[in-house]
Each structure stands twice: as C-alpha cells, then as structure tokens.
Amino acid sequence: MLRSILISALIAVASLGAARADDLPSWTDGPVKQAVVDFVTTATTEGSPGWIAPADRIATFDNDGTLWAEQPMYFQAMFVMDRVRALAPDHPEWTTTQPFKAVLDGDMHALAEAGQKGLMELVAATHSGMTADEFEAIVKDWIATARHPKLERPYTSAIYAPMVELLTYLRANGFETWIVSGGGIDFMRPWVESAYGIPPQQVVGSQIAESYQVIDGKPQMVRESGIFFVDDGPGKPVGIHRHIGKRPVLAVGNSDGDYQMLEYVTAAEGPRLGLILHHTDAAREFAYDRESHIGKLDKALTDAPEKGWVVIDMARDWKTVFPPAP
Amino acid sequence: MLRSILISALIAVASLGAARADDLPSWTDGPVKQAVVDFVTTATTEGSPGWIAPADRIATFDNDGTLWAEQPMYFQAMFVMDRVRALAPDHPEWTTTQPFKAVLDGDMHALAEAGQKGLMELVAATHSGMTADEFEAIVKDWIATARHPKLERPYTSAIYAPMVELLTYLRANGFETWIVSGGGIDFMRPWVESAYGIPPQQVVGSQIAESYQVIDGKPQMVRESGIFFVDDGPGKPVGIHRHIGKRPVLAVGNSDGDYQMLEYVTAAEGPRLGLILHHTDAAREFAYDRESHIGKLDKALTDAPEKGWVVIDMARDWKTVFPPAP
Ligand SMILES: [Ca+2]
Ligand SMILES: [Ca+2]
Structure with a gap:
C-alpha cells in the first residue's frame, strides 16, 4: 500500500516535471519561466489558494512587440x-x-x-x-x-516562438487566449488563427467606422473613413470590458501602451499575473526600451517591481526567438 | 456481411431518430423542427453539401422576445x-x-x-x-x-425552454452560441450564463460610454452618461462584425429589429439558416406582430418566404413555452 502510494507520487512528480520541460521548451529555466509555470500550475490545482475557476481563465496578449516583432516600424x-x-x-x-x-x-x-x-x-x-x-x-x-526587410522572412514568421508556446500551454490548461492590441482589429483577424491559434472572435483592436449596406443585393460591411475606437493605453481596459466583459487574470505586454491593461488585470483580488517582454536582444532581434519611438517601455519598466509584474528578458529568458523561417 | 451492414444502418437510423427526439423535446414534430434538425445534421456531416467547418459554426440569437419574453414592456x-x-x-x-x-x-x-x-x-x-x-x-x-407582474415568476424563468434546448443542441454540435441584442450588454452579462449557458464574452449589445479610471488606487471601468453603440437594426451586423469578425451561419430573431441580422447572415453563400419566432400564443404567452409597439414584426414576416427564413409559430411549434417556475 505504502509502496503503491510512493510510486503514484513519483509518477505524478515525474509527469509534472516532464510537462513543465515540454510545454515551454524555448524558455530558459529560471525565475521567469518558473513564475509562469507556478501560476498556471496553481491556477489549475483545485483546492490551492491560486486556483482559478475555468470560466475565469482569461489571458490577454498585446500583439506588436509581444507576439510578433515591431521594428524598425509597426x-x-x-x-x-x-x-x-x-x-x-x-x-x-x-x-x-x-x-x-x-x-x-x-x-x-x-x-x-x-x-x-x-x-x-x-x-x-x-x-x-x-x-x-x-x-x-x-x-x-x-x-x-x-x-x-531586416529579418528576411514573412511577417508571420517574425512571431515569437516562446510566446506561441505560452499561448498553447495556457490553452492546454483551460485558459482562453485573447489579443488586445493597438493595431487594427481587421488587420489582425485574417492571419492570427493560423499564426497563434487565436480565432477572430478573440481579437480586440482599434477599429474604424463601419456601416451595413446592401450592395447589388448583397449584404456587406463597408469600411468608412473615421476612427471608431483606439485600443491603446487606457483604451485597452475599455476594449477588454467591451469584448470580454470580465477582468482577465493574466496580461502580457511590452510597452507603456500596455500599462493600464497590466494595471487593470493585476490590481484586482485573487491570483493574477502580469508579464512584460523586455527587448534586450540586439543580436537575435532588437534592443530598445525607454527611448524608443516604437514600443517605448519606460514607466511600466520602472514600476514593474512595485506592481509585481514579471519582466521577461528576451536575451536571458528565451533560448530561441523566432520559429524556423519557411 | 450484408446483415451486419443492415444492422449498423438500422442502429444508425435509430440513434439518429432518438437523438432528434431527445435534443428538442419541447418542439412539436413538424416542418419547423425538421428544418432545424436537418440544418444541424447536414452541418455536422462531413462530405455533405451542407457541411460547415467547426470554426464557422457561429449562431447569433436576439434576446428580447427571442430568448426571453418582452411584454408588456422590455x-x-x-x-x-x-x-x-x-x-x-x-x-x-x-x-x-x-x-x-x-x-x-x-x-x-x-x-x-x-x-x-x-x-x-x-x-x-x-x-x-x-x-x-x-x-x-x-x-x-x-x-x-x-x-x-403578469407571468408571476422571476424574469430568468420567463425565458423560453425550447430556445434553451436549441442553444444546448447547437453547442452539442459544435456551434458557438452568441447573443446579439438591442438590450444593454452589461445588463445581460451578469445572468445569461446561468440562464442560457452563454458566457459574457459571447454577448453583443448596446453600450454606453465608459472610461478607465484608477479610483482610490483601484483600477475601475466607469460608466459614463452617453450612448456608445446601439446594437439594433443595421447596428446588429455591425456589432457582429466588431465582436465576432466573421459572418454567422445561423441567426434567430423575432422582430424587424432583426431584419438586417437575418439578411446579413442568410444572404451569403453556403449553408445558412434564419429563424423568426412569431408570437402567436395569447393563451400561454402573448400574441403580437405587425401592430405591436414592442417587438414589431412586420417587414420580416412579409419577406420571410422570399428570403427563406423559417417562421416558428409559438402556438403550433412549441409544446411548452417556459421552464417550470421555481
Ligand atoms: Ca506592443
Ligand atoms: Ca427582439
């Protein structure tokens, strides 16, 4: 009896270890990867103080500079x-x-x-x-x-392999993964499902005005010249509330444009995780933060320790950056 | 060999019949129920001309007068x-x-x-x-x-049992079920999950202006006094495009406010189904259509045959209307 309990426990520990190693193979072992795995493990362990009901497992990801690159320009x-x-x-x-x-x-x-x-x-x-x-x-x-032009690959191969792993790992653990981006919602929807596994109905983004018209007997959505909604900065929590209607438990961003989303998601009660991708890798990608015109990361980087946001150091925490180019 | 094929075929037909009878028990057998079952059966039969890829199985339901009652006022x-x-x-x-x-x-x-x-x-x-x-x-x-006041029950028991069955049946067949309502999105979200099994992120509705504010150190969404979006009539396809980003294959409504949604959904290529609930049942619920101030159904009722929209006659097609009151 004791022996079979011991064996069961060993198998459980071994499979847990294996799962961790397999789920995020592009992430370097260390405190950042551990923080992510610990959050997901406790979120899915019933009875643990960090348990999160499946319906509340909502994770929101910025896109430019978080899921794919954004230099030398968006x-x-x-x-x-x-x-x-x-x-x-x-x-x-x-x-x-x-x-x-x-x-x-x-x-x-x-x-x-x-x-x-x-x-x-x-x-x-x-x-x-x-x-x-x-x-x-x-x-x-x-x-x-x-x-x-610089990375010499299709844009859909300029996505971050470790982030695709993270999305997959989260979904495997019952999380719904959403994009919340300052980019155009209809610019992202045609390709994010094949790139990230995120369907069009889980994309929040900036929107231009639209109208419904029947043209030559065919009902159409027509794109008008006017901005309807800007999903950036304080607009991100608004976009989240409009589309999702509940507060996510995990948010991932890379710039001050994600400050309010990170704040909105992590300042509430219960288990919460905020992640910031810090572009520190001039050799494999780009290195930029406080002074950058694109993806400026200043206030969020300064406030991260106090807010408990975990900063991903690309050069240190990622074994690989991009998937193999086709 | 022939015998085993025959037996398999008989079992298949029998289980199909059983499934049909069980999935929509509150619906009277007849052409309307048959149209719904045929649509779902072919949508989920790979190789059939009516097959719909799982990712495209999006169904949108109006709420007032479609999923729950709306008389004597919304x-x-x-x-x-x-x-x-x-x-x-x-x-x-x-x-x-x-x-x-x-x-x-x-x-x-x-x-x-x-x-x-x-x-x-x-x-x-x-x-x-x-x-x-x-x-x-x-x-x-x-x-x-x-x-x-008239039905003498909680509002969440003034929902239509046959529609809850239909929602459940659709989800069991891989459809994602959405509400697309002229009602307020944040008025619906708190209770639609327990009433209909529809989570808050699958609700589209009218919205008031909102802003993100940090109040006493707590990040909050604040409701402002101004209408941001009216999700009615031609607004419904716009709301669908904004939130879902793809054209649904099935739409259900009950009034001329659903005309454009029905048109948008059913006029495109491929298998499509439009359903209209006609309130014909003064004995068990209410009877109203062309002259009603609430839920006026006039043009959509006139055009239904030409558009191929299936009209549900409440008195004829539903064995029961409401779930048992608690
Ligand atoms: Ca960004
Ligand atoms: Ca209605």
Whole structure:
C-alpha cells in the first residue's frame, strides 16, 4: 500500500516535471519561466489558494512587440506603405501630394513631418472605402507575400516562438487566449488563427467606422473613413470590458501602451499575473526600451517591481526567438 | 456481411431518430423542427453539401422576445423603473420632474409623452455614474429578486425552454452560441450564463460610454452618461462584425429589429439558416406582430418566404413555452 502510494507520487512528480520541460521548451529555466509555470500550475490545482475557476481563465496578449516583432516600424505601417505603392497607379495626384509623395519617394523625413494627420490620411486611403470582405482579401494577400526587410522572412514568421508556446500551454490548461492590441482589429483577424491559434472572435483592436449596406443585393460591411475606437493605453481596459466583459487574470505586454491593461488585470483580488517582454536582444532581434519611438517601455519598466509584474528578458529568458523561417 | 451492414444502418437510423427526439423535446414534430434538425445534421456531416467547418459554426440569437419574453414592456425597462423607484429617496426633485415623476406616479401616459429624450434621461440616471462592478452587482440583485407582474415568476424563468434546448443542441454540435441584442450588454452579462449557458464574452449589445479610471488606487471601468453603440437594426451586423469578425451561419430573431441580422447572415453563400419566432400564443404567452409597439414584426414576416427564413409559430411549434417556475 505504502509502496503503491510512493510510486503514484513519483509518477505524478515525474509527469509534472516532464510537462513543465515540454510545454515551454524555448524558455530558459529560471525565475521567469518558473513564475509562469507556478501560476498556471496553481491556477489549475483545485483546492490551492491560486486556483482559478475555468470560466475565469482569461489571458490577454498585446500583439506588436509581444507576439510578433515591431521594428524598425509597426508591421501594419509596412502594410500601409505597400498599399500606397500598390494603389499609386490609380492615384497620379499622389506623386505631388503629401503624405503620399513621401511614401512613394521613400522619404522618411517628410513622412515624419506629416505627423499624426498624415498618418490618418494614409490609413484612410488604405483601410477604408471597401467592404470588409475585400479588405480581408487584401490583408490575406499581403501577409502571404510580404517579407520583413531586416529579418528576411514573412511577417508571420517574425512571431515569437516562446510566446506561441505560452499561448498553447495556457490553452492546454483551460485558459482562453485573447489579443488586445493597438493595431487594427481587421488587420489582425485574417492571419492570427493560423499564426497563434487565436480565432477572430478573440481579437480586440482599434477599429474604424463601419456601416451595413446592401450592395447589388448583397449584404456587406463597408469600411468608412473615421476612427471608431483606439485600443491603446487606457483604451485597452475599455476594449477588454467591451469584448470580454470580465477582468482577465493574466496580461502580457511590452510597452507603456500596455500599462493600464497590466494595471487593470493585476490590481484586482485573487491570483493574477502580469508579464512584460523586455527587448534586450540586439543580436537575435532588437534592443530598445525607454527611448524608443516604437514600443517605448519606460514607466511600466520602472514600476514593474512595485506592481509585481514579471519582466521577461528576451536575451536571458528565451533560448530561441523566432520559429524556423519557411 | 450484408446483415451486419443492415444492422449498423438500422442502429444508425435509430440513434439518429432518438437523438432528434431527445435534443428538442419541447418542439412539436413538424416542418419547423425538421428544418432545424436537418440544418444541424447536414452541418455536422462531413462530405455533405451542407457541411460547415467547426470554426464557422457561429449562431447569433436576439434576446428580447427571442430568448426571453418582452411584454408588456422590455424587461430592461422594468429594471429602469424599479431603479428609479429605488433611487428616488436620494432624489427628492424627481417627485416634480419629468420623466421621473411619471415613473414614480406610474403615469404611463406622461412617460410615453416624454418620448426618446425622456427614456435616455432615465437610462442615464439608472445605468451610469457608477463603476462596472457596481452596476453588475445592481443587476444581479435585481434579477435575483424582481418578478414579472403578469407571468408571476422571476424574469430568468420567463425565458423560453425550447430556445434553451436549441442553444444546448447547437453547442452539442459544435456551434458557438452568441447573443446579439438591442438590450444593454452589461445588463445581460451578469445572468445569461446561468440562464442560457452563454458566457459574457459571447454577448453583443448596446453600450454606453465608459472610461478607465484608477479610483482610490483601484483600477475601475466607469460608466459614463452617453450612448456608445446601439446594437439594433443595421447596428446588429455591425456589432457582429466588431465582436465576432466573421459572418454567422445561423441567426434567430423575432422582430424587424432583426431584419438586417437575418439578411446579413442568410444572404451569403453556403449553408445558412434564419429563424423568426412569431408570437402567436395569447393563451400561454402573448400574441403580437405587425401592430405591436414592442417587438414589431412586420417587414420580416412579409419577406420571410422570399428570403427563406423559417417562421416558428409559438402556438403550433412549441409544446411548452417556459421552464417550470421555481
Ligand atoms: Ca506592443
Ligand atoms: Ca427582439
């Protein structure tokens, strides 16, 4: 009897150890990986103080710089510029009109000078004036063919292998995994299911105005030129509340734009985990934080110890960064 | 060999018949029930022309008058009036100010005269100015204690038993079931999971403005006085696109406010089903359609044959209407 209990216990411990080693193979053993595994293990252990009811196992992930790279500029900005170039033959006036001229000339200085207003014009010209189905087809075509200039691979291979493992590990433990991104919701939906295993209905993002219209007898969603919702900073908790309607228990981000999401998720009672990806790896990816124009990580990095947020040091905590390029 | 094939076939047919009889026991056998069962059976039969990939099995249900009753007025309006009465001691000015005076006096004529503007004032006074957590607690308390005046039962027992069976049957066949309602999203979320088995993240509804605020060190969603989104009529396809991001294959409604949702869902290619609940049952529930101020069903009823929408005749097609009252 005692012997069989001992054997059962040994098998349980052994399988637990094996599960840990297998579930996150791209993560270096150490305090960060341990914090993640401990959180998930206690969350799924009934009777433990860290147990979380299955219905409350909601995890929210930022996308740019958290699930895929974001340098030298947001990939959606790459998409905007590619679209301007593709549409230019139908818009001869763009060769003399800013901010379009700047894109066509590759003049980053003039583009920067066009500022927020210029960016909005580019977004309107490339993201609206078509049906949702047409936009989906455009994004699918782009994501299938475009390549990251520095990383020399398709954008869907510029995703982080350790984060895909984490998503899979969480789902295997009953968590629902969501994207909560400042990026466009309809820019992400066509490819996130195959890249991350996250279906379109679990994506929260920025949205442009839309209207329902019956065109030639066919009901369509039409994309209008106006911003409906910006899912960034304090907008992230609002987007979470609108789409999910309950407070997640785990949030993962990489910049000050995730500050409020991390705060909203981790300041409530019960077991909570906040993770911040710190880009420290110039050799394999990029190194940037407090001074970066893209993905600036300053206040959240300063406040992480006090808030109990766990900082993932990419260079230290990840054995690999990207999946093998196809 | 032939004999064993025959036996297998007989068992298959018998178990199919048994499954059908068991899954929708509150539905009368006939063409409507058959249309539902046929749709689900072919949707889940690989190789059949009506097969639907599991990821695309999305079903959207209106709530008021489709999943629960809506007469003599929307239940959320009952909630508004109960809240005005509960808050009145803190608002002595309401005894002399419309539309509040009308509610306190039970003066339905004055209330009707206050119109849309008056209604918005009542909604603002009862649905905003508190945190999301506080509002959730208010709704939970109301739904646990309030009773329908005519049906003499809690509102959560004024739900339709055949629709709960249909939701369960769909989920058992791999469908994701969503609510898409003109009602307030945060008014529904606290109780729809226990009533219908639908989690808060699968509810689409009208929304008021919200903001993220840290109050006394606690991160909160604060409900503001302004309408952010009206999920009715042409708003329903927009709400569907925003929250789900793909076109459902099945839609169920009961009024002209569901016209565009039914159209959006059923006019696309592939297997589609639109269902309309026609309230024909004055004896067990209510009978109303083209002339009703609540849940007016006119154009959708006229166009149903041409659009291929299946009309559920409550008196004919449902053996029971409500679950047993507690
Ligand atoms: Ca980011
Ligand atoms: Ca209705």
